[in-house]
Amino acid sequence: xxxxxxxxxxxxxxxxxxxxxxxxxxxxxxxxxxxxxxxxxxxxxxxxxxxxxxxxxxxxxxxxxxxxxxxxxxxxxxxxxxxxxxxxxxxxxxxxxxxxxxxxxxxxxxxxxxxxxxxxxxxxxxxxxxxxxxxxxxxxxxxxxxxxxxxxxxxxxxxxxxxxxxxxxxxxxxxxxxxxxxxxxxxxxxxxxxxxxxxxxxxxxxxxxxxxxxxxxxxxxxxxxxxxxxxxxxxxxxxxxxxxxxxxxxxxxxxxxxxxxxxxxxxxxxxxxxxxxxxxxxxxxxxxxxxxxxxxxxxxxxxxxxxxxxxxxxxxxxxxxxxxxxxxxxxxxxxxxxxxxxxxxxxxxxxxxxxxxxxxxxxxxxxxxxxxxxxxxxxxxxxxxxxxxxxxxxxxxxxxxxxxxxxxxxxxxxxxxxxxxxxxxxxxxxxx
Amino acid sequence: xxxxxxxxxxxxxxxxxxxxxxxxxxxxxxxxxxxxxxxxxxxxxxxxxxxxxxxxxxxxxxxxxxxxxxxxxxxxxxxxxxxxxxxxxxxxxxxxxxxxxxxxxxxxxxxxxxxxxxxxxxxxxxxxxxxxxxxxxxxxxxxxxxxxxxxxxxxxxxxxxxxxxxxxxxxxxxxxxxxxxxxxxxxxxxxxxxxxxxxxxxxxxxxxxxxxxxxxxxxxxxxxxxxxxxxxxxxxxxxxxxxxxxxxxxxxxxxxxxxxxxxxxxxxxxxxxxxxxxxxxxxxxxxxxxxxxxxxxxxxxxxxxxxxxxxxxxxxxxxxxxxxxxxxxxxxxxxxxxxxxxxxxxxxxxxxxxxxxxxxxxxxxxxxxxxxxxxxxxxxxxxxxxxxxxxxxxxxxxxxxxxxxxxxxxxxxxxxxxxxxxxxxxxxxxxx
Numbered sequence: 001x002x003x004x005x006x007x008x009x010x011x012x013x014x015x016x017x018x019x020x021x022x023x024x025x026x027x028x029x030x031x032x033x034x035x036x037x038x039x040x041x042x043x044x045x046x047x048x049x050x051x052x053x054x055x056x057x058x059x060x061x062x063x064x065x066x067x068x069x070x071x072x073x074x075x076x077x078x079x080x081x082x083x084x085x086x087x088x089x090x091x092x093x094x095x096x097x098x099x100x101x102x103x104x105x106x107x108x109x110x111x112x113x114x115x116x117x118x119x120x121x122x123x124x125x126x127x128x129x130x131x132x133x134x135x136x137x138x139x140x141x142x143x144x145x146x147x148x149x150x151x152x153x154x155x156x157x158x159x160x161x162x163x164x165x166x167x168x169x170x171x172x173x174x175x176x177x178x179x180x181x182x183x184x185x186x187x188x189x190x191x192x193x194x195x196x197x198x199x200x201x202x203x204x205x206x207x208x209x210x211x212x213x214x215x216x217x218x219x220x221x222x223x224x225x226x227x228x229x230x231x232x233x234x235x236x237x238x239x240x241x242x243x244x245x246x247x248x249x250x251x252x253x254x255x256x257x258x259x260x261x262x263x264x265x266x267x268x269x270x271x272x273x274x275x276x277x278x279x280x281x282x283x284x285x286x287x288x289x290x291x292x293x294x295x296x297x298x299x300x301x302x303x304x305x306x307x308x309x310x311x312x313x314x315x316x317x318x319x320x321x322x323x324x325x326x327x328x329x330x331x332x333x334x335x336x337x338x339x340x341x342x343x344x345x346x347x348x349x350x351x352x353x354x355x356x357x358x359x360x361x362x363x364x365x366x367x368x369x370x371x372x373x374x375x376x377x378x379x380x381x382x383x384x385x386x387x388x389x390x391x392x393x394x395x396x397x398x399x400x401x402x403x404x405x406x407x408x409x410x411x412x413x414x415x416x417x418x419x420x421x422x423x424x425x426x427x428x429x430x431x432x
Numbered sequence: 433x434x435x436x437x438x439x440x441x442x443x444x445x446x447x448x449x450x451x452x453x454x455x456x457x458x459x460x461x462x463x464x465x466x467x468x469x470x471x472x473x474x475x476x477x478x479x480x481x482x483x484x485x486x487x488x489x490x491x492x493x494x495x496x497x498x499x500x501x502x503x504x505x506x507x508x509x510x511x512x513x514x515x516x517x518x519x520x521x522x523x524x525x526x527x528x529x530x531x532x533x534x535x536x537x538x539x540x541x542x543x544x545x546x547x548x549x550x551x552x553x554x555x556x557x558x559x560x561x562x563x564x565x566x567x568x569x570x571x572x573x574x575x576x577x578x579x580x581x582x583x584x585x586x587x588x589x590x591x592x593x594x595x596x597x598x599x600x601x602x603x604x605x606x607x608x609x610x611x612x613x614x615x616x617x618x619x620x621x622x623x624x625x626x627x628x629x630x631x632x633x634x635x636x637x638x639x640x641x642x643x644x645x646x647x648x649x650x651x652x653x654x655x656x657x658x659x660x661x662x663x664x665x666x667x668x669x670x671x672x673x674x675x676x677x678x679x680x681x682x683x684x685x686x687x688x689x690x691x692x693x694x695x696x697x698x699x700x701x702x703x704x705x706x707x708x709x710x711x712x713x714x715x716x717x718x719x720x721x722x723x724x725x726x727x728x729x730x731x732x733x734x735x736x737x738x739x740x741x742x743x744x745x746x747x748x749x750x751x752x753x754x755x756x757x758x759x760x761x762x763x764x765x766x767x768x769x770x771x772x773x774x775x776x777x778x779x780x781x782x783x784x785x786x787x788x789x790x791x792x793x794x795x796x797x798x799x800x801x802x803x804x805x806x807x808x809x810x811x812x813x814x815x816x817x818x819x820x821x822x823x824x825x826x827x828x829x830x831x832x833x834x835x836x837x838x839x840x841x842x843x844x845x846x847x848x849x850x851x852x853x854x855x856x857x858x859x860x861x862x863x864x
Contacts, residue, residue: 302729
């Protein structure tokens with residue numbers, strides 16, 4: 001055991017911060033044994049120290065900037081948001097302090113400059129808690145699969161939307177009333193925009209794609225569609241096909257015919273077969289599939305949010321950073337050496353499910369099929385069903401550029417024989 | 433990019449070694465970019481160099497000992513077995529060379545001296561490939577959950593036995609004929625002892641328990657029962673309860689009434705509910721559940737064996753070790769600071785399923801129940817069913833010390849009213 005203490009500054013002390021503080025203060029011996037040296041909580045920056053009578057008063061400060069500049073080894077940031085946190089963390093990294101953060105918004109926009117600052121000073125920059133809470137996912141992507149070639153990362157990374165979609169699937173209820181219920185039960189924030197419109201998942205997709213493909217991908221590079229447009233009809237249409245609807249973050253390595261590679265990162269609702277392992281991930285759980293050339297198919301499953309799970313991820317990073325301090329080195333850094341271009345959504349290959357109410361007369365399918373042919377989209381399966389004077393037509397396509405699929409849907413919507421486009425949704429996974 | 437080369441010695445060049453060699457030679461640029469310095473294959477030790485015309489002849493040697501002593505930074509060991517590999521790796525670690533190995537037999541017996549040698553010289557000792565092939569599992573246990581308290585690691589870690597049990601469940605066939613079929617299809621070795629008798633899983637359980645509980649657990653500490661005794665009746669009995677049979681490695685932190693902690697590590701067949709996520713892991717796949725105080729329930733799923741998946745894990749370790757060389761540090765070491773005692777199987781709390789053929793007359797249940805009461809074992813559920821002149825009695829117990837459960841079964845087997853003990857098996861997971 002080294003005598004040298006590892007000094008930790010904590011920025012922010014909400015639910016996660018309180019748990020981190022508890023472990024640092026109450027489980028100091030255990031932590032020291034794991035790190036190989038005592039870990040000392042040097043200070044806690046909170047906006048209003050007088051609001052935290054439960055914390056040791058001598059540790060509290062409302063001057064996060066000064067705490068970061070003081071003599072500490074590791075800065076744990078749990079405030080969130082971009083400014084002023086970005087400046088504090090850049091200062092910390094430039095001064096050689098390692099940074100542990102759960103800040104997905106910051107990471108998904110500014111990871112390049114943060115990583116560069118860490119590289120220059122030899123500090124660690126860890127952010128396991130920023131994606132999928134307690135599930136150890138970023139470390140495996142960054143380290144365990146470092147000798148492999150990842151081709152795809154696809155998962156459920158937002159618990160609120162997964163709770164809502166699971167409930168809609170279970171009850172058949174509509175989106176608005178399910179969201180209300182989720183808010184009432186505490187599964188959705190008072191302002192659920194960041195979750196239901198996919199911003200949260202898009203930030204996580206950017207972080208995942210960056211690590212998986214050694215390429216800087218920011219949240220603005222991620223194509224984003226939320227779940228507010230999902231109707232009970234969509235869920236019912238999925239159910240008829242023995243599928244269910246999930247909001248997925250999908251990051252893919254796309255290889256063009258000429259061999260050039262690019263990265264696609266997107267967040268949108270997807271119909272997946274009920275036999276798919278992601279279909280069984282219900283409620284507020286997260287799960288992420290990873291496909292790699294050599295490793296094959298991997299899945300990581302666990303709690304994606306909550307104070308204790310997030311604190312577990314933060315503490316794991318903190319122990320790693322502290323051990324590196326004691327050992328005198330630093331952990332494996334991330335690498336953006338591949339610098340692949342990001343493929344626009346329109347050029348990303350996807351597959352569509354389209355459910356239509358059409359006139360019940362001969363020749364309808366021919367007209368609809370012609371619209372597909374015009375846009376060079378190949379049809380994988382068609383089901384027709386009579387419904388009084390209208391008929392229902394369900395089509396699943398083969399893979400085609402997303403723009404061609406959208407253009408096809410637009411054209412179909414204008415056909416006289418089509419009474420209503422009931423549901424349009426992308427699909428993933430093989431039909432069983 | 434550093435100019436300094438990282439020199440790698442490879443011991444053994446079978447399926448996994450060939451894939452590692454291919455990546456080192458053919459994907460040198462990509463590897464260098466990930467490591468931050470060129471990675472050079474300095475030599476390959478094989479028993480018979482003349483049997484490897486496909487490899488660069490100038491790299492081959494049959495003197496592994498000399499290769500280990502030469503000027504290399506990292507030794508990748510893919511020979512397997514304990515001697516003479518143990519001596520070579522100790523030499524390498526003592527000289528400060530980092531070691532990457534997939535050798536579960538060695539690790540499960542001699543990790544203490546290997547880890548000590550690594551600690552003394554500041555070298556890395558990585559062995560992700562030794563458990564669950566390509567699934568990144570050891571690194572998360574060692575690093576991501578380093579700030580959490582793991583209470584349980586339970587999983588399917590042997591593909592051969594999982595293939596056999598999956599097939600028995602699907603076909604209703606017996607053990608012997610299913611094993612023959614598995615051998616014919618290449619899912620079982622010509623000598624399947626290490627797999628079917630649970631030695632392979634026990635080695636992995638020792639490695640998992642050591643990392644999870646910061647305690648040295650060796651394979652000989654692991655209670656081990658294989659699958660050779662599983663009958664079609666056992667599988668059928670499980671099916672009647674909507675359960676299936678899996679060979680599980682179970683590592684638990686057990687807290688006694690007085691608060692003292694110990695570790696239980698065991699490998700044996702278990703009935704689990706079909707609704708349990710491990711029940712859906714079929715064929716040669718592996719999956720491991722981890723429960724931790726803060727992180728909650730996690731699952732890791734993927735391919736547990738095979739050349740490419742194992743090579744992926746080896747290369748991940750190799751990249752991590754090489755990056756540490758370039759950065760001048762070393763990765764987080766494992767820690768055995770907790771040094772918890774290993775709890776004997778007899779004192780480990782388990783639950784039993786017992787299926788009996790009994791005489792069809794009044795008072796049978798009373799006699800059987802008395803046997804349970806004598807050993808202070810509490811019954812959770814009983815089902816009775818008539819079957820001509822015999823009746824079937826199925827009992828699931830509450831948790832009790834394994835020795836008490838075994839004594840109960842012994843006593844029941846001697847009762848006049850019991851015609852046959854049809855199936856006895858431990859159970860895990862809640863009944864749905």
